[in-house]
Amino acid sequence: MRAFFAVDLPTDLADRIAEVQGELRAAEGLRFTDPEQAHITLEFLGDVPDGSERGGGGESDLDAVIEAGREAVQEADVEPFIASVRGLGAFPSTEYIRVVWAGIGDGSAELTRLQAGIESRTTALGYEPDDHEFTPHVTLARMDDARGKGIVQEAIRTAEADVGSFTVEAVRLKRSTLTESGPVYETVESFPLSS
Template sequence: MPRLFVSVDLPDRLADAFEAVQEPLRDVESLRFTDPEQAHCTLKFLGDADEARVGDVTEALEAAVASAGRSPTESRTESGGAGVGPVELEVGGLGVFPSTDYVSVVWVGVREGHGAAELARLAETVERETVSLGFDEADHEFTPHFTLARMDDARGKRRVLEYLNEDPTVGRFEVDEIRLTESTLTSDGPEYETRARVPL
């Protein structure tokens, strides 16, 4: 049974810049770092789903893209627009989840005014369309981010919190598609396979 999520993937050309943002924390033993070539922004985690539902999810994502340029009260036929188009993102700035008191994830964000609002609107329509298929509602507010590392314990927490005062930039890129991605957990970490691409 595929384990699925919806993502915007960081382009390969920014992998070195992403790794450079991770580098100052490399000697923090409690951190497990994201492979820069697998870095992505999750719009919606779907979880385990029957293989037969992949087609339905893809159609829901197409509907989400088509409706992302409209308000939630507008029907799909009320607006003649083509929905959201390609979005220019600037990836930069740092944060942690769930809080600075207890750190489990260290991330680099999407800068306000540089695609964050557009990405949030797209995530909102993806949420609405996938929940209508029976998938669980998100239990937290969407924050556009790319995970730098996961923290297993409190060792090095002070180093992480000090690093939050920095303001590194990974770079800019144009998002022209969202992906339905399958995640397979292995002893070497997750392996990702793109199951569908939906253009913006």
């Protein structure tokens, strides 16, 4: 299964995510994410064999990944915290746009600490670390071609894009299932923060 560690945004911010995406709707070449599934990815793992894919028997890679996530969150010793979602940006740059995102203000340090612990543990299991510095963000859209690049660049420069704040209380291991209408995410395991 395709899997990643993430912090989910509460569904009550979905309407605000949709409003921010609305400021980009005129840009051709964008594929928008589902506001109801908005999240902050901490670590993308890719394919994680879950035991059933090998006929079972013994500890699966999934069991090891769950244990790594549990230990990383405990060791990070991060208490529940407020994260604010605001501002727009693009990866890899505003000149060559592949992903349009909303940034994280408050809570960046805590998210970075959680991500570093998870990456360290999953790398020890043989999963590839990210090839770029971690930038906490919420993906709003992916750019398939550059037709709407100017509109996106202008929005990044001028849009308020203040989505709101929420309390982060847990990290989740998510399963990503690709469908014709886009990816569907399900929680496999949840790791509560220290309290």
